[in-house]
Amino acid sequence: xxxxxxxxxxxxxxxxxxxxxxxxxxxxxxxxxxxxxxxxxxxxxxxxxxxxxxxxxxxxxxxxxxxxxxxxxxxxxxxxxxxxxxxxxxxxxxxxxxxxxxxxxxxxxxxxxxxxxxxxxxxxxxxxxxxxxxxxxxxxxxxxxxxxxxxxxxxxxxxxxxxxxxxxxxxxxxxxxxxxxxxxxxxxxxxxxxxxxxxxxxxxxxxxxxxxxxxxxxxxxxxxxxxxxxxxxxxxxxxxxxxxxxxxxxxxxxxxxxxxxxxxxxxxxxxxxxxxxxxxxxxxxxxxxxxxxxxxxxxxxxxxxxxxxxxxxxxx
Amino acid sequence: xxxxxxxxxxxxxxxxxxxxxxxxxxxxxxxxxxxxxxxxxxxxxxxxxxxxxxxxxxxxxxxxxxxxxxxxxxxxxxxxxxxxxxxxxxxxxxxxxxxxxxxxxxxxxxxxxxxxxxxxxxxxxxxxxxxxxxxxxxxxxxxxxxxxxxxxxxxxxxxxxxxxxxxxxxxxxxxxxxxxxxxxxxxxxxxxxxxxxxxxxxxxxxxxxxxxxxxxxxxxxxxxxxxxxxxxxxxxxxxxxxxxxxxxxxxxxxxxxxxxxxxxxxxxxxxxxxxxxxxxxxxxxxxxxxxxxxxxxxxxxxxxxxxxxxxxxxxxxxxxxxxxxxxxxxxxxxxxxxxxxxxxxxxxxxx
Numbered sequence: 183x184x185x186x187x188x189x190x191x192x193x194x195x196x197x198x199x200x201x202x203x204x205x206x207x208x209x210x211x212x213x214x215x216x217x218x219x220x221x222x223x224x225x226x227x228x229x230x231x232x233x234x235x236x237x238x239x240x241x242x243x244x245x246x247x248x249x250x251x252x253x254x255x256x257x258x259x260x261x262x263x264x265x266x267x268x269x270x271x272x273x274x275x276x277x278x279x280x281x282x283x284x285x286x287x288x289x290x291x292x293x294x295x296x297x298x299x300x301x302x303x304x305x306x307x308x309x310x311x312x313x314x315x316x317x318x319x320x321x322x323x324x325x326x327x328x329x330x331x332x333x334x335x336x337x338x339x340x341x342x343x344x345x346x347x348x349x350x351x352x353x354x355x356x357x358x359x360x361x362x363x364x365x366x367x368x369x370x371x372x373x374x375x376x377x378x379x380x381x382x383x384x385x386x387x388x389x390x391x392x393x394x395x396x397x398x399x400x401x402x403x404x405x406x407x408x409x410x411x412x413x414x415x416x417x418x419x420x421x422x423x424x425x426x427x428x429x430x431x432x433x434x435x436x437x438x439x440x441x442x443x444x445x446x447x448x449x450x451x452x453x454x455x456x457x458x459x460x461x462x463x464x465x466x467x468x469x470x471x472x473x474x475x476x477x478x479x480x481x482x483x484x485x486x487x488x489x490x491x492x493x494x495x496x497x498x
Numbered sequence: 499x500x501x502x503x504x505x506x507x508x509x510x511x512x513x514x515x516x517x518x519x520x521x522x523x524x525x526x527x528x529x530x531x532x533x534x535x536x537x538x539x540x541x542x543x544x545x546x547x548x549x550x551x552x553x554x555x556x557x558x559x560x561x562x563x564x565x566x567x568x569x570x571x572x573x574x575x576x577x578x579x580x581x582x583x584x585x586x587x588x589x590x591x592x593x594x595x596x597x598x599x600x601x602x603x604x605x606x607x608x609x610x611x612x613x614x615x616x617x618x619x620x621x622x623x624x625x626x627x628x629x630x631x632x633x634x635x636x637x638x639x640x641x642x643x644x645x646x647x648x649x650x651x652x653x654x655x656x657x658x659x660x661x662x663x664x665x666x667x668x669x670x671x672x673x674x675x676x677x678x679x680x681x682x683x684x685x686x687x688x689x690x691x692x693x694x695x696x697x698x699x700x701x702x703x704x705x706x707x708x709x710x711x712x713x714x715x716x717x718x719x720x721x722x723x724x725x726x727x728x729x730x731x732x733x734x735x736x737x738x739x740x741x742x743x744x745x746x747x748x749x750x751x752x753x754x755x756x757x758x759x760x761x762x763x764x765x766x767x768x769x770x771x772x773x774x775x776x777x778x779x780x781x782x783x784x785x786x787x788x789x790x791x792x793x794x795x796x797x798x799x800x801x802x803x804x805x806x807x808x809x810x811x812x813x814x815x816x817x818x819x820x821x822x823x824x825x826x827x828x829x830x831x832x833x834x835x836x837x838x839x840x841x842x843x844x845x846x847x848x849x
Contacts, residue, residue, distance in 0.1 A: 212826040214640055219826040220733040240825055244735065297530060302548065302638055319636070387528070389552070389561065391769070393737035393824050409774045418753050418766045419562035449824035451739045452551065453530050 183308060186234040186284060189350040190256055193282050194229040203254035203280050207245050208232040215306045216292040220245055232256070234350075236308055239289035239332060241445040243267070243399040246274045253279055258286035260334075260443035262343035263476025264399040267439055270479060273402060283346030285354040288331035288338070289444070290314065293453055295330055299323060334444035334457060337362045344477055363465045365458060381426060387452040388425045390418075394456050397449035400436045407431060433459035438467045438485040441476045502680060503689035504660075504667045512683035513542055516591065519682045520628070523557050524593040525550050534592065543593040545662070549638055553599050553745030553818065555606065557592055558623040561742075564764045565619065565752070571759040591628040591679055598641075598814040600629050600655035601648045602745030605814070608807055609748050619765075628675045631656040633693065635700050638817050642706040642830060646815030650700035651693060661693045668693055708830050709837040710811050714804050716840030721801060722793065724839045730832055731792035733825040738769035740795070740819035740827070746812050749775075770794050796832050 194206040209218040210231040218237045222245075223229045234256070242255055243264030253274075257265055265281060268274045295303060301319030308314050312327040328336070337360050342353040372380060392408070395401045408416050408428050417424040433456070440460040447457045467473040470493050473484035504512065516522060517540065524543025525532045532547040534554040564583045571577055603624070610620035634641075634650035643649050653659055657676030661668045668689050671677045680686070713721075741747040751768035754761060768775055771792075776785045785791050803812035813829065820828050 213828040213831060214821060214826070217823075217826040221729070222732055245732070293530060302636075304639055389738075389742050391738035391742050392772075393735070393739050396735035396737040397824055405773075409772070411774065411777075417755055418751065419755070419764060420766075421562075449735070449737065449739075451743060451822045451824075 183235045183310070186350050187232065190232045190234055190282060190284075191229050193348060193350065194223060194232055194254065195226050197254045197280055198224065198226065198229065202252070204251040206232070206254040206256070206282075207242055208256035208282075209234065209238045209240075209242075212237065215303050216290060216295065234284060236288065236290040236314070236327065236331075237292075239444060239448045240397060241399050241443045244397065244445070246279075247399070247402045248273055249278075251278070254282055255279060256282045256284060257343050257346065258284045259338065259340040259342050259344070260286075260441045262345050263340060263441040264443060266345055266476040266479050267441070268399065270476075270481075270483065271439075276479065280348075281343065281346045283343035283349040285343075285349065285351055286335075286338075286341040287312070287354055288327065288335035288341070289448075290327070290330055291332040291335075291448075295325070298325070298330075332444045332448065333455075334442045334447070336360075338442075339474070340441075340477070345479065363461065366462050366465045369458060369462060382422060384454060384456075384458070385425050385429055386422070388429070388454060389452060390420070390425065390428070391451060393449040393451060394429075394446035394454070395432055397445040398436070399443075399445070400439050401432070403435075429456055429459060433463060436460050437463040438471075438473060438483045439475050440464055500671045500677070501689040501692060502669045502671065502685050503687045504669055504685045505687075506665055506667065508685065509667070510542070512685050514540070516679070516683050520589045520591040520679070522591055522593060523554070534595075537593075545594050545632055545660075547594070548636060549596065549641075549816065549818070551818075551822070552743055553602065553816065554592060554595050555599070555602065555745050555747075557590070558603060558627060559606065559610075559620055559748065559750075559767075561767045562764060563619055563766075564762050567760070567762040569760045585622050587622055587626045589628070590623075590626050591630060593630045594632040594660075595629050595656070596634055596816070597631050597650060597652040597654075597656065597659070598634075598643045598646075598648050598816040599745045600631050601652055602655070602814045602816070603629070604655035605746050605809070605812055606748045608809070628657045628679045629655060630658045630676070630679065631660060633659055633661045633696070633700065635662060635696060635703075637700065637704050638821070640706060640817030640820040641704055641815055642708045642817065643815035644701055644704045645707045645709070646813050647810035648814045649697075650704065651697035659693070661696055663691075663696070706815075706817070706830060708811075708813070708815060708833045710800060710804070710833055712837045712840035713801055713811075713833075714808075716801070718797075718801060718805070721836055721839055722797065724836070726835045726839065727789050727793050730827075730835060731789045734771070734788050734792045734827055735825055736771045736773065736788050736791060737824065738767075738771050739822050739824065741769040741771055742767060743818040743822050745814060745816055745818075746799070751775075770798070792827070796829065796836065799829070800833055800836055 197203045205222045205224050207222050210221045211233045212218045216237050220240055241264055242261050246268055269276050299316055299318045303318050305317040314325045314327050316323050447455055467484050471484040522537040523534050524537050525547040526535050526544055531551040533550050533552050566580045566582050568580050610617035637650055653672055657673045659670045749768045750765040752765050754763050777783045799812040
């Protein structure tokens with residue numbers, strides 16, 4: 183990871199020096215274990231702050247929306263797919279961007295580490311061969327990285343950027359023969375009553391902080407439907423129907439656009455796996471239209487085009 | 499102030515006695531983390547917790563709270579009348595609230611209980627509640643209470659302070675409310691030792707700091723216009739996590755909800771991080787960008803509050819916003835930037 187960090191610093195400095203970019207968007211080291219802070223740098227000195235490790239799970243495409251500068255951006259596989267989305271949806275121009283591609287080896291899920299560590303996590307270190315060592319108030323423990331990465335990373339189909347101007351390293355081996363949608367099939371198999379109970383339990387801890395929505399690069403509406411006040415569309419209390427309406431409707435707004443980057447789940451302060459909702463729609467898009475979001479800037483999204491052979495079995 | 503010794507073996511009996519008199523709240527482990535919950539069916543507070551994910555402010559300031567109800571149904575005898583929500587004034591007690599969270603409630607009180615205005619909803623719940631604190635012997639790495647006007651054995655806002663002494667608790671009675679609870683529990687063995695030794699040890703464990711010493715005298719506009727805000731606010735996604743997990747954030751939004759012929763007015767937690775928080779009816783938003791909103795949150799906590807009340811900062815150093823922010827905005831770093839800027843201001847004036 184140090185080699186990635188060094189390469190990112192080197193590229194950032196070069197781009198700023200050559201005036202290829204006004205700013206470079208990346209991560210700087212966080213102030214607590216397992217957290218990094220998205221940041222922008224404009225000078226050589228600031229570029230030294232840029233880092234890359236397994237705690238860069240926030241999707242940086244979120245920071246590009248409607249900006250007008252010439253920007254260099256550090257992008258792992260899913261970030262690059264959301265940059266593609268942004269370009270296709272006219273939220274940024276390709277010409278404005280210099281994409282520094284990072285072959286991704288998965289992002290650590292801090293909740294998995296916390297759940298398996300006795301005592302408060304004080305420090306976390308990572309070796310090049312995929313070992314994660316956690317120093318806690320009660321001692322030291324080593325994990326294999328593959329056991330503690332985010333669930334979306336463990337079923338990731340695109341760890342390498344789909345669109346880039348320069349890579350920081352050689353592409354990593356992508357995963358083949360993975361079952362992306364086992365959890366969705368389990369949900370589909372439930373009866374209506376079971377689904378209702380499942381969703382009630384899933385969303386009960388929600389405090390409506392909207393971290394999931396705001397961490398999502400797709401959620402760039404100037405006014406979200408939950409914030410509409412003239413007229414108001416949704417109640418603002420802890421009523422479970424209002425909470426469910428928010429999550430379900432937001433998922434539908436992401437249909438055919440979601441890259442399963444996991445930023446929503448990662449951002450949630452109360453650990454809700456709302457990804458199950460967007461994943462169901464991802465699976466439908468794949469089954470019905472052979473569509474996966476953000477793979478190419480030359481293709482229109484599945485729900486944006488009509489084709490004569492579109493399936494219509496669901497029209498009754 | 500009396501100090502009582504409670505053997506851990508006696509704790510369960512006292513608990514049972516308390517449950518007859520009080521509605522009890524305490525920390526319990528949910529799936530992956532602790533939160534304060536009402537303790538029903540004899541459930542006990544799990545006092546082995548380090549910190550809860552959300553603060554216990556909801557015990558006196560629920561996230562959603564009804565204010566009054568009405569019906570337009572002419573068949574009802576109460577048609578077209580506002581009906582106050584029945585007062586919740588049964589005795590309640592929180593077992594195991596941390597000193598930082600209790601201090602936060604006394605800070606929040608400055609907003610809800612003033613000379614000019616007394617918030618009946620907040621005060622009803624506050625007055626009905628006895629706060630039994632649990633001193634913090636293993637503070638988190640992200641805690642900075644000792645530099646935030648608080649501490650692991652701080653007593654402000656508490657009626658009783660418990661200190662865990664392995665096989666027993668020492669309970670310091672701080673108020674009459676506290677004495678009443680001790681009596682109800684039947685805990686009365688006078689202790690010979692005090693809490694001082696453990697207090698010193700606990701305080702020495704807190705190494706994280708917040709710097710605020712230059713802020714009260716500093717030029718507000720110079721801080722407001724400081725050039726670090728763009729960099730400091732860049733990562734912020736304007737979610738409500740920091741404000742909702744914060745024990746001292748007190749903002750709320752009033753909503754009317756109507757279902758057919760029945761309606762109610764309620765209030766819900768609000769967050770200065772949300773764009774809609776300040777939108778005027780004209781559509782104009784005086785805090786249109788995230789820079790405005792992030793600056794507001796920190797200026798309120800670390801500058802406006804300091805100047806208005808002269809009671810220190812509106813933060814108790816619980817560290818929740820630091821550990822829960824999805825993009826690592828850290829109040830300790832921001833306060834450092836503000837404090838440095840403020841020291842520059844003073845120098846400029848002296849020149």
